Amino acid sequence: MRYKWSINSLAWLFHRITGIVLSFYIIAHIYVLSHLKDPESYNRLMGMMKNPIVKIGELGLFAVVLIHVFAGLRVTFLEAGISTKYQKHMAYTGAVFIALVWFIGAVYFLKEVF
């Protein structure tokens, strides 16, 4: 499959890449949750989450989720017949929203460590 490069095809491509990443992440996520059976292993695992490297990973994951959500909303709007005339503006607006929500979220994420 070939992409003609524009903000729209980029949004489409990012949607796919982040989708693959998230599918793999859910495997790890369910594995982590299976540690819930006793407080010791759960707390040990949650202690690991305070590690700065894990935090950076979480911030990356948060970005991946946001990109996937906004790209998904974009596709849903387009398929619902909301004018394709504005799709470039929609994509740029979405990018601004992603950056904004990520930045605000990042402050809260980092508050957990500091």
Add this chain to the structure above:
Amino acid sequence: MGRTFAWLFHRLTGIILVVGLLYHFHLMHFMGHDNYSYEAVMKRLADPAWKTFNIVFLFSALYHGFYGLNGIITEYIKTDFLKRSLSVLVFILPLVLAFFGVKIVFF
């Protein structure tokens, strides 16, 4: 009809996930440590309303994720054998994960 429904369900689970994730992120990251201590999580897991939320959330995520992967495999993988093997994998893997997920919620 089957495939139309499968596609529609992908969209529907997508919308469920956006709403669910908003709450999930808010609870786990923005509302403070007391909400994800072992005791707090266990208390939520015992609540039938939360059990329902978790199960809907779990199945939506698994369906959505692996339906998407199946689409990507269909479109990009050219080798017949590889395509068929991966399709089987993305069918079985979510079932295994669903088993573990249900086990976490109910047992």
